[in-house]
Amino acid sequence: MTQRLYYTDSFLYEFDAEVVNLNQADPRPAIMLDRTAFYPTSGGQIFDTGWLLPEGIDEHRKLRVVEVAEGEDGSVVHFIEAAGGLEPGTRVHGIIDADRRRDHMQQHSGQHVLSAAFVRLFNVPTVSFHMGIEACSIDLETKPLAADQVEAAEALANEVVTENRPVDVRFVTQAEATTLGLRKFPPVEREKLRLIDIRGFDLTACGGTHVHSTGQIGCILLRKIEKVRQSWRVEFVCGKRAIGTARRDYATLLEAGELFSSHIWDVPEQIRKIQEQARASRKAQESWFDELAEIYAERLLAETPESGGRRIIVRVFPERDLAFIKCLAQQLTRRSSTAAAFLATTGKPALVFAQSPGQPFNMAALMKEALQTLGGRGGGSKDMAQGAPENVVGIETILSQLVSQLGD
Numbered sequence: 001m002t003q004r005l006y007y008t009d010s011f012l013y014e015f016d017a018e019v020v021n022l023n024q025a026d027p028r029p030a031i032m033l034d035r036t037a038f039y040p041t042s043g044g045q046i047f048d049t050g051w052l053l054p055e056g057i058d059e060h061r062k063l064r065v066v067e068v069a070e071g072e073d074g075s076v077v078h079f080i081e082a083a084g085g086l087e088p089g090t091r092v093h094g095i096i097d098a099d100r101r102r103d104h105m106q107q108h109s110g111q112h113v114l115s116a117a118f119v120r121l122f123n124v125p126t127v128s129f130h131m132g133i134e135a136c137s138i139d140l141e142t143k144p145l146a147a148d149q150v151e152a153a154e155a156l157a158n159e160v161v162t163e164n165r166p167v168d169v170r171f172v173t174q175a176e177a178t179t180l181g182l183r184k185f186p187p188v189e190r191e192k193l194r195l196i197d198i199r200g201f202d203l204t205a206c207g208g209t210h211v212h213s214t215g216q217i218g219c220i221l222l223r224k225i226e227k228v229r230q231s232w233r234v235e236f237v238c239g240k241r242a243i244g245t246a247r248r249d250y251a252t253l254l255e256a257g258e259l260f261s262s263h264i265w266d267v268p269e270q271i272r273k274i275q276e277q278a279r280a281s282r283k284a285q286e287s288w289f290d291e292l293a294e295i296y297a298e299r300l301l302a303e304t305p306e307s308g309g310r311r312i313i314v315r316v317f318p319e320r321d322l323a324f325i326k327c328l329a330q331q332l333t334r335r336s337s338t339a340a341a342f343l344a345t346t347g348k349p350a351l352v353f354a355q356s357p358g359q360p361f362n363m364a365a366l367m368k369e370a371l372q373t374l375g376g377r378g379g380g381s382k383d384m385a386q387g388a389p390e391n392v393v394g395i396e397t398i399l400s401q402l403v404s405q406l407g408d
Contacts, residue, residue, distance in 0.1 A: 002034065002076040004076065008169065010211070012096075013037070013095065014037075014093065014095050016091065016093055017034055017035045017092055018089065019087065019091075019092060022088060024083055026079075029079070029086075030079055031052070031077070033094070036068075036094060037096055038068045038076060038096065040069050040076050040077070041070070042070055043207055045104060045209070047068040048065075048100060049067070049068075050094065050097045051063060052092045054086055054090050055090065063086070064080060064081045065079070065080055065094075066080065103239065104131065104208075105209050107239070108208045109211045109214070109238075110157070110220045111129050111136060111236075111238075112202055112204060112206070113202065114138065114153060114154075114157045114234075115138055120201075121152055121153055122149055124142045124149075125140070126138045126140060126141075127139050135223060135237050136235070138236070139231040139232070140234060142232055143230075147225075158219060165199045166199045167196065167198050167213055167214060168196075168199065169195070169196060169210070170194075171194055174190065174192075177205065182195070182204055183203060194207055196210050216239075217239055218240060218243070219238065219242050219243075221242040221246060222235070290327060292324070293327040296331070300313050301336050310340055310359060312340045312342070313339065313342070314342045314343075315341075315344070316344045316345070316396050317343070317346075318346045319347055321345060321347060321348060324345070325343040325352045328352075329352045329354035330354070333355060333383070337356045338359070339355065340354075341355070344389075346392045349389045349390075349391075351378065351387040351389060352386045353386075354383060355383055361406060363382060363385040364380045367379065367386070367387050370387070370389075371387050371389060375389060375391050
């Protein structure tokens with residue numbers, strides 16, 4: 001089992017250790033040390049990265065640690081880009097990527113504060129925590145979650161940050177822990193529990209890396225909330241990550257405001273106006289489609305003589321889209337009880353096959369047959385089907401051949 005140095009000092013960025021095992025069978029060499037300050041992915045927190053410098057090798061030949069994971073036996077496995085001559089017994093000097101570690105400490109400690117705030121204010125527990133590259137999230141066990149509750153929890157969390165409360169680490173037995181009022185116990189029972197104590201605010205079992213005081217978290221910014229199954233997911237960022245995110249959000253809003261020639265606070269109203277205009281435009285376009293399709297349908301029906309008790313119409317429109325040929329097919333089958341339409345557009349390739357109710361063909365089956373030649377996907381019902389062909393070369397000939405078989 002690996003001695004985990006970060007358990008007692010999360011700010012330890014350099015350490016010395018000895019290689020106890022080396023596995024080069026995997027795509028990446030995997031190294032186990034007798035002691036390490038590298039944090040492996042666990043408890044929602046992602047792994048540290050950094051370097052290993054074998055004893056006696058020039059420091060410019062550092063071995064890059066690209067991932068760290070927990071072994072089944074309690075060891076910590078370091079995956080590196082290349083073994084670089086390492087073997088069991090080799091002494092190494094480990095160097096943690098300090099910027100990444102500090103970011104992880106801010107996010108994880110911020111999560112403890114935020115989760116405790118939801119419990120204190122609304123008795124809403126956190127059921128899971130996820131640390132991503134850009135943002136973090138907690139899932140809360142609650143059915144309703146209002147925006148004002150989220151704002152209140154954010155305000156309390158940042159108040160705790162401003163108070164700069166000490167964050168202590170201590171170890172207790174499982175029995176002792178049951179008397180201390182922990183916010184959360186680990187799912188697996190252990191002989192000793194590592195507790196993270198945010199003085200006077202939160203006490204919970206955790207194996208992650210944390211700040212020394214809440215002021216080092218920087219700030220806690222809640223980004224969004226969404227319903228996920230039976231829980232609510234709250235996305236947040238802390239510290240330097242929060243500053244970077246806020247800066248990027250502001251730059252995006254500023255650019256949007258410039259495009260609208262308005263203040264950033266007026267951007268939502270400008271977007272609402274555009275959406276209303278778009279809806280009105282779509283309605284006008286649909287009305288125009290209907291009128292145009294009606295005219296086309298009347299002309300096509302007039303041009304197509306009835307044969308064998310039905311009018312079969314085959315047309316390819318190079319400049320139209322799916323919405324138009326679908327509307328045209330509907331007009332044709334409404335205006336005639338004997339129509340069967342085989343329509344295509346080659347702009348953005350699409351097919352629509354339709355027949356008047358009571359006609360004997362199976363449009364879904366005919367669509368499937370056409371797409372076996374043209375490629376692509378499609379489907380529908382007996383009276384109407386549509387598809388998106390991959391190939392439109394010779395599509396008129398293919399449709400004509402398909403229609404010629406209908407009288408067989």
